[in-house]
Amino acid sequence: MDPVGEIYDDLPLPPYVSAEDVVFALRAISVHTPEQRPDGQRCRKDQAAHPCRLHRWGRHVLQKRGLTGGQIQTLLTGGTVVLR
Ligand SMILES: [Zn+2]
Numbered sequence: 001m002d003p004v005g006e007i008y009d010d011l012p013l014p015p016y017v018s019a020e021d022v023v024f025a026l027r028a029i030s031v032h033t034p035e036q037r038p039d040g041q042r043c044r045k046d047q048a049a050h051p052c053r054l055h056r057w058g059r060h061v062l063q064k065r066g067l068t069g070g071q072i073q074t075l076l077t078g079g080t081v082v083l084r
Pocket of ligand 1: 032033048053055
């Protein structure tokens with residue numbers, strides 16, 4: 001496997017993650033979903049290797065907001081999470 005996915009410095013993160021940033025990050029993650037290709041997983045939206053830049057940015061924003069992977073998954077599937 002190639003060592004992608006750990007580079008977060010390509011898109012700047014907001015200093016404080018607002019509710020708007022959370023909505024935007026969720027939208028980015030739900031649009032930039034992986035698609036199985038012969039050469040591996042690629043972004044459905046921009047064909048970059050998954051997770052692409054925007055997908056990683058969205059995840060990182062939500063993590064910075066204090067959301068766990070499980071909570072992110074709940075939000076992506078239409079569930080409700082009480083934000084701290
Ligand atoms: Zn993408």
